[in-house]
Amino acid sequence: MSRNEETPGDGASDRHVRERSLADLQRLCQSVAGEPLRGDVARTVGRIAETPSRDSVTFAADLVSRLGEGDRLLRSVAAKLVKVQHLRNLEPLFDDVPDGIGGPSVELRACVLGELALIGSGTGRRSLDAYAEKLGELGHPLARLPRTRLDIEHRFTVRVRGLGSVKTAKQLRSRFPEVPSTEGGTVAARGAGEARDDGRANAATRPFRAGGWAREPEARVFTLPSPLSSDDFGISFIKELPLRCLAGEGSRRGSAVACATTPDDVLNELFSASYVGGVNGQGQGGAYARLYAWQSLYALMGLPMAVPLLEAVRRAADHRWLRFMAFTDWFHHDTSDLAFAVLDPTRTRVAVLAATDTDVDGDVLG
Template sequence: MTRTVGRIAETLADTRSRDCVTFAADLVARLLLDGGMSPGEGDRLLRSVAAKLARSQYPRDIEPLFAEWPDGVSDPAVELRACLLGELALIGSGGGRRSLETYADRLRELGHPLARLPRTRLDIEHRFGVRIRGLGSVKTAQQLRSRFPEAPSTDGGAVAGRGARDAQDDGRANAAARPFRAGGWARGPEARFFTLPSPLSPDDFGISFIKQLPLRCLTGEGNRRGNALACATTSDDVLNELFTASYVGGVNGQGQGGAYARLHAWESFYALMGLPTGVPLLEAVRCAADHRWLRFMAFTDWFHHDTSDPAFAVLDPTWTRVAVLAATDTDVHREVG
């Protein structure tokens, strides 16, 4: 019965009408307050209804939902509205409406995690949720080379890689891996950080350097033929992959909705650059331009080469710190590790 009522709420949210907006929001709040749904089911329903309201309803019909200020962030009704504001920001809707802006300011005062995100989509987020025919996930070396310029292997890179030191940081690693863990990818991602005794020349930042790092994802020969390679990419490409990992979810996982996928992507992005969470997003965008970004691919036992295998390496502006993030997903079986 609970799931049936949830489907009714989703249908109402998708039906353009001010009354449907009110009824959908009320149903979701009541369902979650009654405790009849598991946390995972409740999150999925709430975020689904928020996304449908943002896409299907006129802003003027949504605006009455924000007439009353929230007293806290634990109420499901408040969470729905926070997600709705996040979804509206992603589609560029609802801007300039006083009640929405005031509600967003109140959420920021209360410390809601979504409230740290801007109410408009940044230019670096231009690919979020956009699907382009022929540009799906990169699965083969040929696809990688066709989309990105290859970073050449150098002897200097191999020498520098052997001198890299592990800089373990569990908190930072968890933040970097969050989009993939939240989306329920088949294998736990690998997030690692390294320091170098002397600056690495950007020309030596390639696959010969990465192969010398003690990474789990590069262990083993693998069942597929192919040589590891790395290609130069851009910060917006990496940020979009992080968003997609959480927004779409793993094959056996669950998408997190646009608002939280955006939050998870930025948390991971900050972690890769080693930025404190208090740094404004536009400052983080400026910092990202000073970093070097690589995509890499390997044919080892760790990667599945099935649905998606994003792997990135990031060199900081001092050329002495490197972050690596790799993830893999499959619909064959579910793994942990």
């Protein structure tokens, strides 16, 4: 049975845990009134959120709204509420529609709706539908996302045994079809010029910065004087671009490789970057990880955010998508290395996004 289906009330043991947790939390809150949030308070708030009952939902939501400790705790509590609580316990949170989108109380509820969308729950409930509609009218950023998961998002939060991060060229070739090198690609790249766009670069790299990846990601856009042949969009083309992630390519043992991929693969990696978080970072929760992933994908395609998501999905099929890897100071091959290149439908614009997450000390990257 789904955790969000109607079920009988809590048992005596659940009530005992809840009452004990509530008492603990009340004592903790009294002891830190007016002080920065301590770890024990944060843990207890999380424990309350994970105690199945309507009272626990109400108390956790009220408390996290009043603590004012920033996005991390709020998004974590929203994710825990949706993971553990039955939908009937969450519904009272949405009895009153907001009159603005400022403040942690509204933000928590927006995140809960975002988390519910990822598990396909909550639609068709009057109070939740009304609250979501109001968020859209008020312009909340999460409200532009569909309240059901799109087919292109089918891999979000799904872990497949044996399919972790791609760390080696062998793993890359085993999962994706390699694109052969061509002389035409080498020649075409030498005529490429960079089209600097800081806003687009910031949007493209947001999942990695939000997730606290260990190194600043690289996002660049290049334009070509004439259309690039699809056959020439491969590693021979990419290696000629002045990319920071490829600095020193050829100085280490191993050959750079590029493989064809698909928009859903790229979108899933962008989602996972902030959903899981980096080695020294923090996961952002599903609602915002989803938003950041779409913002990044739009940036890679050069689409205005006003374009509807389903239209973006249609346009994504007209782009060509590559994953690539090299043996440079950027690619550590020990935790997570990601690098994508996207060729637009005119075949005259290429966007590149590279990110690395490593706990190796003393490397040369800034």
